[in-house]
Amino acid sequence: MTSPHTLLAAWELRARKELGQNFLKQPSTAEKIVKAADIGADEVILEIGAGLGALTIAAARRAGRVIAVEKDRQLIPLLKAELLANGFEQVEVLEHDILSLDLQKLAHESGQPITVMGNLPYNISSQVVVKLIQERAFVRRAVLMFQKELAERLCAAPGSKAYGRLSVILQYCAHIRVLREVKAEMFFPRPKVDSAVLGINFKTAIAPLVGDETLFVRVIQAAFGQRRKTLRNALAGGLPPLGSEGALAVLQQAGIEPRRRAETLSVNEFVALTDVVKAYLDR
Template structure:
């Protein structure tokens, strides 16, 4: 039975091991069982599932995952947390803890060896400073993933879910929505963590698309166009793309492509959805 998830037990285990929080790892441990229950429910974890947990911390969510999943692989970057995890997870025989950087771990190998290449589920309380690289790294690696349920900064969760024409809309919105269907499960206040973060948080579930929502000939080009369009947000799409160092399209080429789409040369990238960026990439 899970023993963590409240302030008293969390403080006790931290004092037992004289653990000091490391700011460079963005450590904020969950101390609210209601939030933990919501994460487990949102991830839709069953006894058939292999779950990859990123940043298990002291093992709070890991205990819940072990009780609901067939197997859990938890990747923790902080070597000082490994003895604590060995203690808090000692009652479970369905968990493997890896001390490493998730951006360098061969997740495809884990999936092949432990799940016969079938899709896994990912659960994480992510360090806010590295949220985007981790999520995009998972998507771009083409690891078979059914869904990703993560705790992120509230502002980032909002950006993942919004559509064109809003101030939060940007390259992250488009990238996430190309790979998955985002859904904000719950907003989580700072008092649900130890130590308390300075910003609000949210649990978001990203359900992987079976097929991309748009047809694009060159995926890499589409994302280059997206980045160029939002790097200089106040400029027109023509100026943003023509000024991008990683691209070599002239203003005339871009204007012609926009004309073929029935769009004016004055259009801005923030008004384009995935469909428009895919079409633009196909015309260019």
């Protein structure tokens, strides 16, 4: 694979900062990521932000089918040329915004849940995670590269500063592990921070299972809405139907000290709290 700097210059293109474009410089880095992810020949890969094709080519060597999604119209001809030059013209290239892509339709056409992978643009990383959570019935697993800070937040344990809304929501429905770290100097243009690749395997069975997942998200958002506040005050302010007395009542019923703060609660405690809140609101 030609270096990103040389490729872009040859096509009279530049990396677009507004799209969060940082391209892997070495094919060996992409190969190591795909190897660590243990991509199998039976998997259908949906790659987010294929860019110049580094991960695309590495994935195509192992997977049964690869669908490369790229939003930047200017990169599409370059990407197709790189795939052709490497003998992977069978890779499907889609010009599309991943946030509006119909994953259910893709999974249905593929006859199986898809594996999502990609070097995520920093400006949509959280939105992609939320989309995958919402549409996880059609996703087998995800192998995603994040800025290291966000990767740490997603993996964070209760009681840590990094633990927050996305930590709870993702850990509720998925097993997460760090596959490898990627230094900033491995990208062009070089970003300011290092990255980490996470393997996200969505659970086939969730236990304990929350009764109302939409309310679960609302409770978590309310709890973390003002981190310095106690849970009682945060829930009273973030879930107006409860009020201060209602917040106290549901916390006590869930066996949670009202003076605790959101970052101290485990995923299971948030599940228990949500079920109590639902029963309280449904009275």
